[in-house]
Amino acid sequence: MLVKALVFAPSAWPGIEPTTLALTAATCPWTVDVTPVTAKVTAGHGGHRRSHLDTCWHHAVMHGGVRVVPVAPAGRTWGRWRVMRLALVLLWLLAAAISWWTAPRKQTYEQARSDVAAGRVTAYQWGDSWATGSPRPWFGVSGLRASGTLGPLFAWRTPDGRVHWTDTDYFDEVTTTGAVDPASYSGPGAEGIAQDLRARGLEHRAGEVHPMGVAVAGIGLALAAVFLGVIVAGPAPVLGTRWFWFWLVYTAPYGLGMLFWLSRDRPWSRPVAPAAVAGDRERRDRGILGLCLGIFAMILTSLLLLMLHEVLGDRWAPMPDA
Structure with missing residues (x-):
């Protein structure tokens, strides 16, 4: 009707x-x-x-x-979209929580050796730097990049699902026994941890330390796909053009642009403001504004996370590549 x-x-x-x-x-x-x-x-x-x-x-x-004024379609469409919008927010919260819980947190060299000796290592990985320059999905975490010898960075996962890392170049004391080939490692610190891994029978646990990474990335891709489908095939946005929301959502980090879209424009919902009188100039946010806002959000979020990391530390604001 x-x-x-x-x-x-x-x-x-x-x-x-x-x-x-x-x-x-x-x-x-x-x-x-x-x-x-x-x-x-x-x-x-x-x-x-x-x-x-x-x-x-x-x-x-x-x-x-x-x-x-555009009006919401009757009944079912509005009800289904309200449920979908809630589901999208819950998925975002789930992915954000998993990413925060499994984000690499820095530990001391002694803590690394203690976890290895106690068998509290379910997976581990060697690297020489964090892959800070590679593009990440909304909920991606920095990965270790390795070239040449093993180390000096050592990352490991504990049974509670958390990921830790340490720089093996910084240690108080280590004794090498020749149980491993020194030429394969970056220094005596890395060699010491390798000895402990062999002594504890954990060498075979080398591998990916982020087992939930694929699931979290999948949630991010699903959210992005739903947004793209709605923005392309759904009703015209009320408070911004399609290009405005496209650039804002895909430029802003951590899916924050999508949350803003869900709360501000709300497709298939009742309008929050009347449209312009016929003959008036249409006032809707344009694509260039969305791109600028997305870049601004990226810079602002990075600065905010860096400040939180300095104040709260790795426990609450982990940033392995800080």
Whole structure:
């Protein structure tokens, strides 16, 4: 059923009180719910052709100042989207929580050797630097990059699912026994941990220390795909153009742009502000603004995380590549 919405200028019907007026009582089954600010055309009963509504629409327009406001489709579409929007937010929270829990946290060299000796290493990885320059998905974490010898960075995962790392170039004391080939490691610190791994029978646990990385990346891709599908095939955005939301959502880090889109534009929901009067210049945020806001959000988020890392430390704001 086609439904049109009207917003009448208060000057059109001065002194009017909230009531219900029939536009054309004899020929039109549609009525107008009138308040001093808004008026909405609703169906009196079904089975009438669109021409009836057009007649009523024309009749309403002839009475003065009209604004057209997009209205949510009835019932099911709005209900389904409300559930989907909640599901998207919950998925975002899940991915963010997993990413925070499994983010690499720096530990001392002694703690690394203690966990190895106690068998609290479910997986480990060697590297010489963090891959800070590579592009990351919304919830991606820095990965270790290795070239040449093993070390000096050593990352390991404990049974609680958390990931830790240490720089084996910094240690208090280590004794090498020749149990491993020194030429394969970056220094005596790395050699000492390798000896402990062999002595504890954990050498075979070398591998990926982020087992949830694929799942978290999959959630990020699913969120991005849903957003892209809605922005391309869904109703036109109310408060910004499609290009505005595209650039903002895909440029802002950690999916923050998508949260902003869900809270501000809300596809298939009722409008938060009336559209412009016919003839007025359309005021919607443009693509260049979305790109600039996304870049600004990226810079601001990086600075904020760096500040939190300095104040709270790795426990609450882990940044292995800081």
